[in-house]
Amino acid sequence: MGAQGLVAPSALIEQLQWRYAVKKFDPHRTIPEDVWQALAESLRLSPSSFGLQPWRFFVIRDRALKAKLLPHSWNQQQVVDASHVVVLARKSEVGEAEADAYLTDMAQTRGVPLEQLAGFGKMLKGFLAKPPLDLGEWSTRQVYIALGQFMTAAAMLGVDTCPMEGFLPDQYDEILGLPALGYRSVLVCPAGYRAADDAYANLPKVRFPAAQMLTYLGE
Amino acid sequence: MGAQGLVAPSALIEQLQWRYAVKKFDPHRTIPEDVWQALAESLRLSPSSFGLQPWRFFVIRDRALKAKLLPHSWNQQQVVDASHVVVLARKSEVGEAEADAYLTDMAQTRGVPLEQLAGFGKMLKGFLAKPPLDLGEWSTRQVYIALGQFMTAAAMLGVDTCPMEGFLPDQYDEILGLPALGYRSVLVCPAGYRAADDAYANLPKVRFPAAQMLTYLGE
Numbered sequence: 001m002g003a004q005g006l007v008a009p010s011a012l013i014e015q016l017q018w019r020y021a022v023k024k025f026d027p028h029r030t031i032p033e034d035v036w037q038a039l040a041e042s043l044r045l046s047p048s049s050f051g052l053q054p055w056r057f058f059v060i061r062d063r064a065l066k067a068k069l070l071p072h073s074w075n076q077q078q079v080v081d082a083s084h085v086v087v088l089a090r091k092s093e094v095g096e097a098e099a100d101a102y103l104t105d106m107a108q109t110r111g112v113p114l115e116q117l118a119g120f121g122k123m124l125k126g127f128l129a130k131p132p133l134d135l136g137e138w139s140t141r142q143v144y145i146a147l148g149q150f151m152t153a154a155a156m157l158g159v160d161t162c163p164m165e166g167f168l169p170d171q172y173d174e175i176l177g178l179p180a181l182g183y184r185s186v187l188v189c190p191a192g193y194r195a196a197d198d199a200y201a202n203l204p205k206v207r208f209p210a211a212q213m214l215t216y217l218g219e
Numbered sequence: 220m221g222a223q224g225l226v227a228p229s230a231l232i233e234q235l236q237w238r239y240a241v242k243k244f245d246p247h248r249t250i251p252e253d254v255w256q257a258l259a260e261s262l263r264l265s266p267s268s269f270g271l272q273p274w275r276f277f278v279i280r281d282r283a284l285k286a287k288l289l290p291h292s293w294n295q296q297q298v299v300d301a302s303h304v305v306v307l308a309r310k311s312e313v314g315e316a317e318a319d320a321y322l323t324d325m326a327q328t329r330g331v332p333l334e335q336l337a338g339f340g341k342m343l344k345g346f347l348a349k350p351p352l353d354l355g356e357w358s359t360r361q362v363y364i365a366l367g368q369f370m371t372a373a374a375m376l377g378v379d380t381c382p383m384e385g386f387l388p389d390q391y392d393e394i395l396g397l398p399a400l401g402y403r404s405v406l407v408c409p410a411g412y413r414a415a416d417d418a419y420a421n422l423p424k425v426r427f428p429a430a431q432m433l434t435y436l437g438e
Contacts, residue, residue: 002237003412005377007225009257012375016264016368018221038228044432045235047370049384051425053432062437106425137356141363145382148367149235151266156231156375158224163364165268176436193222206270206325213263213272217395218281 007156017205019155022162022190024198025081031192035157036084039191042153043086046146050124052102054094054139055146056183058087058176065175072171073188078162082190087172088146089183090139099125136184143186154191164188226375236424238374241381241409243417244300250411254376255303258410261372262305265365269343271321273313273358274365275402277306277395284394291390292407297381301409306391307366308402309358318343355403362405373410383407 007015031039043057060066066080073079091098103121107114131138147163154161165187172178172185194201207213226234250258262276279285285299292298310317322340326333350357366382373380384406391397391404413420426432 002234003377005254005375006230006234007375009253009376011225012257012372013260013264015221015225016261016372019264019266021266021270034228035224038231040429040433041232042235042371044426044429045232045238045424046367047238047240047382049382051240053427055432057433059433059435060437061435065437102425105427109423109425141360144360144363145367145370148265148364148369149371150367151364152261152368152371152375153231153235156224156226156371157228158222163266163268181434204328205264206321206328207263208272208324210259210263213274214259214276214278215400216278216280218279218284 015155016152019151019161020200020203020205022078022160022194022198023200024195025078025083025160025162025190025192026195027081029083029193031083031159035159038157039150039154039159042149043088043146046149048142048145049138050127052094052098052124052142054091054098055143056089056091056181057146058089058178060085060087068175069167069172072168072175073164074166076162076164076166078164078190079188081192081195082162083192084190086150086189086191087176087185088143088187088189089178089185090136090143092179092182092184094135094139095128096125099128140186147187147189150189159191160194161189161191164190234374235371238370238380239419239422239424241297241301241379241413241417242419243414244297244302244379244381244409244411245414246300248302248412250302250378254378257376258369258373258378262365262369265368267361267364268357269346271313271317271343271361273310273317274362275308275310275400276365277308277397279304279306287394288386288391291387291394292383293385295383295385297383297409298407300411300414301381302411303409305369305408305410306395306404307362307406307408308397308404309355309362311398311401311403313354313358314347315344318347359405366406366408369408378410379413380408380410383409
């Protein structure tokens with residue numbers, strides 16, 4: 001493992017081909033706890049700009065709560081049938097306080113005095129004070145990285161997912177009480193296992209050819 | 220494989236812990252061709268909203284061209300030393316023409332007449348005609364998913380990466396000639412192998428604890 005890698009290149013491709021956006025989950029299958037914990041870790045370990053982690057991940061397994069979300073999810077039944085529904089949220093605010101919390105955690109984790117992180121801290125706070133784009137949007141983009149890592153990790157573990165932009169964030173926020181916690185919902189990703197009769201599972205994956213999607217420059 | 224999964228949960232976590240943002244690549248190590256092809260496929264197979272793939276991935280291996288990018292990359296030497304530098308770009312425009320190209324590809328791939336996709340096409344074009352946010356920003360967000368899938372896939376294969384927002388997109392675009400091709404650079408991700416003396420490789424990963432990052436609701 002580590003530098004040796006965990007999977008063979010051909011197996012990786014096969015597994016990414018196996019992945020698709022599930023339309024119909026098997027409502028009777030639950031993700032085993034050890035598998036779920038690895039998926040939770042894939043979210044927590046996601047890379048983000050500066051490592052700031054301007055996010056939190058809300059997980060819903062309760063059927064009644066899932067049902068409340070359904071009408072605000074374009075009635076996509078995946079939200080009810082999937083084993084775990086993940087709501088990927090960004091921090092409502094990102095500023096000095098969030099930078100300090102991060103720097104403190106970094107100092108503790110690495111066993112160094114805060115002063116040793118002064119240079120990095122200055123750069124980070126300088127960015128947050130004069131960001132090149134709206135920080136809400138910047139945080140939103142980071143959340144999309146976490147979604148990418150989560151779906152890929154799930155595919156590696158044989159867990160199905162369905163990424164969703166199609167939901168009403170304001171309604172989700174209200175039902176889940178996110179603003180009071182300082183978060184705003186960005187993406188939803190039900191995870192679980194495809195139903196045996198999900199017709200979409202057998203459709204060939206549609207992707208433009210490599211010659212069109214990858215361009216090698218300077219050669 | 221497939222539903223059985225490719226990796227054990229504990230191995231997945233270990234491999235994601237192994238990943239970090241490389242500060243110093245080994246300039247003498249090249250990603251083997253079969254491994255690179257799997258990484259290229261991880262980009263091509265990335266999920267995107269509607270499956271529209273509003274992106275292209277530009278790959279630079281040529282040392283002279285990499286050197287030209289260095290001053291526009293906050294002088295981050297990773298851009299020169301990494302085996303492959305990937306510039307993840309979004310389409311400059313996304314509209315009716317892009318939707319039609321996608322629908323045509325879908326019809327061909329699935330062997331169905333275009334008319335059979337009319338309902339989906341109408342929904343997609345309706346979204347693009349009245350998007351809930353700027354389509355440039357929407358496409359940009361999709362590119363972040365591809366970055367997430369790419370970095371996670373690389374970690375599975377034992378390949379190191381370094382995600383970068385810190386570069387000058389306009390300069391990159393000009394040097395690489397992207398606008399003429401209809402693309403705008405969004406992210407840069409050098410990939411290759413960490414140098415044996417990259418001190419950052421041995422620093423403990425800084426992440427807020429799971430209790431703070433994952434919240435279970437409705438239980």
